[in-house]
Amino acid sequence: MIQKNWQELIKPNKIEFSSKKKTLTTLVAEPLERGFGLTLGNALRRVLLSSLRGAAVTAVQIDGVLHEFSSIAGVREDVTDIVLNIKEIAIRMEGDGPKRMVVRKQGPGAVLAGDIQTVGDVEILNPDHVICTLDEGAEIRMEFTVDTGKGYVPADRNRAEDAPIGLIPVDSLYS
Known part of the structure; x- marks a missing residue:
């Protein structure tokens, strides 16, 4: 059952990084399941702010x-x-x-x-x-x-x- 759940998830097939300023980088990962963008974005932000x-x-x-x-x-x-x-x-x-x-x-x-x-x-x-x-x-x-x-x-x-x-x-x- 767990295997089936993971196979049906929409996984990103396009990941891009863009730097417009020396202090800002934008990461775009698409497509994602509805609601996953906010969840992944917050987790990534918290890890980066505490680790960099x-x-x-x-x-x-x-x-x-x-x-x-x-x-x-x-x-x-x-x-x-x-x-x-x-x-x-x-x-x-x-x-x-x-x-x-x-x-x-x-x-x-x-x-x-x-x-x-x-x-x-x-x-x-x-x-x-x-x-x-x-x-x-x-x-x-x-x-x-x-x-x-x-x-x-x-x-x-x-x-x-x-x-x-x-x-x-x-x-x-x-x-």
């Missing part, structure tokens, strides 16, 4: 800032908003181990992810992403720690016991 390795910012140190509830003169966003914007930076990194990146900018204008000075094997995938906005005469310097991992790691697990004062841990979404 990626890179993310794990900590940031901003000159003149001691904690994430501070504000910076001449910067429109407070440090909490800046950290939220930093979490959205998409990064590709070859190799393992933590890497350091720095951004230094003077106002007026927006500080973009593309302004970050990266090391050789680190690439910013969304260079137009706004980190913060500077007013006339304002200046900011931030140093980021980037690492590789899987899944999601909350900020409290990114905090080293011997971390210097002013190092702000960041939630890391690696996938």
